[in-house]
Amino acid sequence: MTVILGQTFTGISIGAVLLLIALGLSLTFGQMNVINMAHGEFIMAGAYTTYVLQKSISGAGISLLVALPVAFLVSGALGALLEWLLIRRLYLRPLDTLLVTWGVSLMLQQLARDIFGAPNVQTRAPDWLTGNITVIGGDDPLTFANSRLFILALAIAAVVALSLTLRLTPLGRRIRAVVQNRDLAEVSGISTSRVDRTAFFIGSGLAGVAGVALTLVGPIGPTMGTNIIIDAFLVIVVGGIGQLKGSVIVAFVLGALQSVLEYSTTVSVAKVLVLVAIVAFLQWRPQGLYTLRTRSLV
């Protein structure tokens, strides 16, 4: 029984990581149709921000909490800069954004190598995140890792914040207007270029937050974004492009699927089976889990 519960928690925690890395993309790719291949590098920027802050602030716990807003700003600024330099010229050529941002991603990887060196680095998790809480005691205890609970809480907080922003704020309304009908939004007096940049800032900033979370899971390195980006796009494409709800559901479904298959087979086989399941699903529903209905975006 504890095994089943333990694995359920594992699935949820894998899902939380997937959700965090895909959330920013759901805005930049989902809402704005920009295929940003450098999204993984914005995650890396957030992870390295955590590393730098930990070097400069002595307390691991404080530096991690400080890293969340700082990483959001650092990655967000990178995103806004990328948007202003390159992407704004490519809004009508979505497939070209893929090539351009791929080039940017390679440049950012090399930049990270030049600044931080090629070997991976580690951060120290604060003490209150290295332990675990015992859910069921006894001689076969069920424990949840604090770091995973923290990531789960972070993922939920990020989804709620993004969802509320899009739904309730003037900025969110403007973003939705631009997504639905750029020309009409423009003639209604909305500065579409500013909205684009802001949306890109938020989406990239969320990638930075994901980077902070990933430092609790594994090492930080110049190429960490390459492995992440595939998973992030999978979540978005399967969830249905432009649908936050779809991404949330799919992230947790994929997490659960991965954990169940890993337990019954092996890690590598599980990965293959998950991919096969995704391909099969997209044959059946090429538009993803949720189809975009123009009036409800979130």
Added chain:
Amino acid sequence: MSTVSLVLRRRLIAGGAALAAVVALSACGAKTDAAGSSDEAAKADVSGDTVKVGLLNSLSGTMAISEVTVRDSLKLAIDEINASGGVLGKKVQPISEDGASDWPTFAEKAQKLIREDRVAATFGCWTSASRKAVKPVFEKNKSLLFYPVQYEGLEESPYIFYTGATTNQQIVPALDYLKSKGLKKIYLVGSDYVFPRTANKEISAYAKANGMTILGEDYAPLGSTEFSTIANKVKASKADAVFNTLNGDSNVAFFKEYKSAGLTAKSMPVVSVSIAEEEVKSIGAQYLAGQLTAWNYYQTTPGAANTEFVKAYKAKYGQDKPTSDPMEAAYTSVYLWKAMVEKAKSFDPEKVKAASDGITFDAPEGKVTVDGASQHIYKTARIGEIGTDGLIKEVWNSGKPIKPDPYLKGYSWASGLS
């Protein structure tokens, strides 16, 4: 929803799929013919007053955590040798190449070192996958590789000298130790490539012959950082001990997850064969205290040669830098090569090989002797326990150097392997 945007979305998805295919293809691109097309041996360039040697280590990627220290240690040995007059009166010039934790890259760089830089010998590689990738390159070019890391055995390449432990100098003693402690139910966790899979075959054969049971066997892709499922499986198995053949910084994620799952060195000790002092430092001693390792050398190994080595290494790279087994074996390999060359009075690989048998060196781990027949070396096996200070304390050793037996010919249970 308008048809235009639907078409666009379809194109986006198709584009994404096409891109994924391109990335996948480029990853396994045209890197296959690293061994070159010419059959003649590459001649090392020893005409000047310097002799070049290759240092081939992963300086980036998942293995950099381990291999950078080996590169540093090789450079230390070369500096010392140069300071004392070089080899055959020539200064040794190291050419360092990054294998990037990627096996085809290792093969390419090996080819470059041999054919373009014309090195007299190459030192390096850590994972068996990288060694297997460069093996045909060294054999084809008839150039020497000195391989400094413990491995799964079942190999004797005529152009490789193995200065790390083979199975009977590390894994078998570790199993003997577990058996002597009454730990009989073992769970196997490793990275998904040749060394862990082969080592685990050997461990399973040993277990069968020695009344032990293997409760489970799990592999994670090299570089993987998601170990919660494996930790849950290990925990549910109620094993006595875990035998860990993970490589690189996957170990960081694994031990963090192990602790999170509530497993401890007391309740279920882990024996690791690929983490040493440097990795302990990166993972954090608080995750590892009390866990076991199997090696042939620790920073704490007594002896004058080791005191000197540790002092020299810290002086060059910093007081906070520990020394470890693969670093020591790499350091030793340079001195062994020097001794072979001086005995052969030539840098020619064939003559060096012919001179290798019986060469000894007072290594930091103790006196080592080259076994010319197998091109491995006699090594003392040492089981250690990781301390809270990040250093490893020896809890058992084999008493004397063990003769290398790469094909496990001396063990009846191993007859079905290889």
